Amino acid sequence: MPGARVTQAQVTIPTVVRAPKEEFTEALTGETLGEVRRQGKYLLFPFHSGRLMVVHAMLTGRFQYCDPGKKRRARTAFVLALDNAMELRYFDQRLMGKVYLVREEGELSAAVPRWSEMGPDVMSRELTEELFVQRLKKYRGQIKSVLTKEQCVAGIGNAYADEVLWEAGIHPYRKRVELSDEALGGLYRAVRAVMEWATPIVRQRMEADGLPDGHYRDHLRVHRKGGEACPRCGSRISEITAGQRITNFCRRCQGSP
Numbered sequence: 001m002p003g004a005r006v007t008q009a010q011v012t013i014p015t016v017v018r019a020p021k022e023e024f025t026e027a028l029t030g031e032t033l034g035e036v037r038r039q040g041k042y043l044l045f046p047f048h049s050g051r052l053m054v055v056h057a058m059l060t061g062r063f064q065y066c067d068p069g070k071k072r073r074a075r076t077a078f079v080l081a082l083d084n085a086m087e088l089r090y091f092d093q094r095l096m097g098k099v100y101l102v103r104e105e106g107e108l109s110a111a112v113p114r115w116s117e118m119g120p121d122v123m124s125r126e127l128t129e130e131l132f133v134q135r136l137k138k139y140r141g142q143i144k145s146v147l148t149k150e151q152c153v154a155g156i157g158n159a160y161a162d163e164v165l166w167e168a169g170i171h172p173y174r175k176r177v178e179l180s181d182e183a184l185g186g187l188y189r190a191v192r193a194v195m196e197w198a199t200p201i202v203r204q205r206m207e208a209d210g211l212p213d214g215h216y217r218d219h220l221r222v223h224r225k226g227g228e229a230c231p232r233c234g235s236r237i238s239e240i241t242a243g244q245r246i247t248n249f250c251r252r253c254q255g256s257p
Ligand SMILES: [Zn+2]
Pocket: 230, 231, 232, 233, 234, 235, 250, 251, 252, 253, 254
């Protein structure tokens, strides 16, 4: 998409877009896209003028990059028609996602709620093992809650937290204060290992599908695999549901809380 010009921006479900419909349409029509990037769970779409569109897709927000003739998905919230004869669309089954319009990089904190509270992205270069350990040590509570806290490190959700903790051999309900610096360092290496393993798998599957729709989670080793055999030791994977969140882990590999 970089270099493509927006020939027409259109808002079809205004509640998702946190800017007046006319402002969104006027601001983006005629803009040229730069390189899309990610920070934590946000996707940033920078334009040549310095303006940005920031999207938090929450649970069900998905993008569709397709021929304009293709039938629109239900709950398509906005459409950017591009001069490369393609359309970038966003649809969101539960309409929980949020789309922000930001005038320039320096205004991200003012325009996106809680942006300034966000910790470093979990895959960023600046986040060294030392800094990761330091940041985790600011929080008490169960290690899974700490790991998924956006203010601590940004980008780890419920599913990947399970994967990372399984990789590191740490029980999700273990108290952070009970973990040594060495164990927290091991967790850092597990985060990187899991993301570096999983990202190419998801990327490849999305490319193959053309129209990404699902969650691409069947490659995961413990999350949503309750009752199945642990790929490491063969024990049955445990499952605990609290609130609306499922936590899976292996009692044998990950010890006790
Ligand atoms: Zn196991």
